[in-house]
Amino acid sequence: MMTPIGPLLITASDRGLQKVEFISGREFAKEEKSITLQKKKARYLKKAKKQLDEYFLGKRKSFRLPLDLMGTDFQLKAWKALQTIPYGQTVSYGEQAQRMHKKGAQRAVGGANNKNPISIIVPCHRVIGKSGDLVGYGGGLKVKKWLLEHEQALQN
Helix, strand or coil: CEECCEEEEEEECCCCEEEEEECCHHHHHHHHHHCCCCHHHHHHHHHHHHHHHHHHCCCCCCCCCCECCCCCHHHHHHHHHHCCCCCCCCEEHHHHHHHCCCCCCHHHHHHHHHCCCECCCCCHHHEECCCCCCCCCCCCHHHHHHHHHHCCCCCC
């Protein structure tokens, strides 16, 4: 799927979305050629594309999609905590750790967020450094900045 800030790869299982990640144009062309869809997966992918299109147009602030996340217990808790951060707001890694009742685990939270397979929908871009700095985003800091500005979470 093409977005205003580059191509996104979206994959699903029979239970829901498994991956939403920014990829290079070369990877996008390769993936586009190799994707074969089964009906149930196609339905999830179609819904995800529609909701992401609405997000990029500024018409959607939350997502209603089934997710099929796979990770450690800690990662799953971290990703669940990410989903509680409202559109247009940010929290620090320490604040996310506190929300998980894991005070002092900000480094572990950062590591879990780094493994988040479902960008934007599980909004790891809304987590920033303690000092307010933009740090650590798999899609790159330019993309993180764009997403936060899009959500008006950053004061210019």
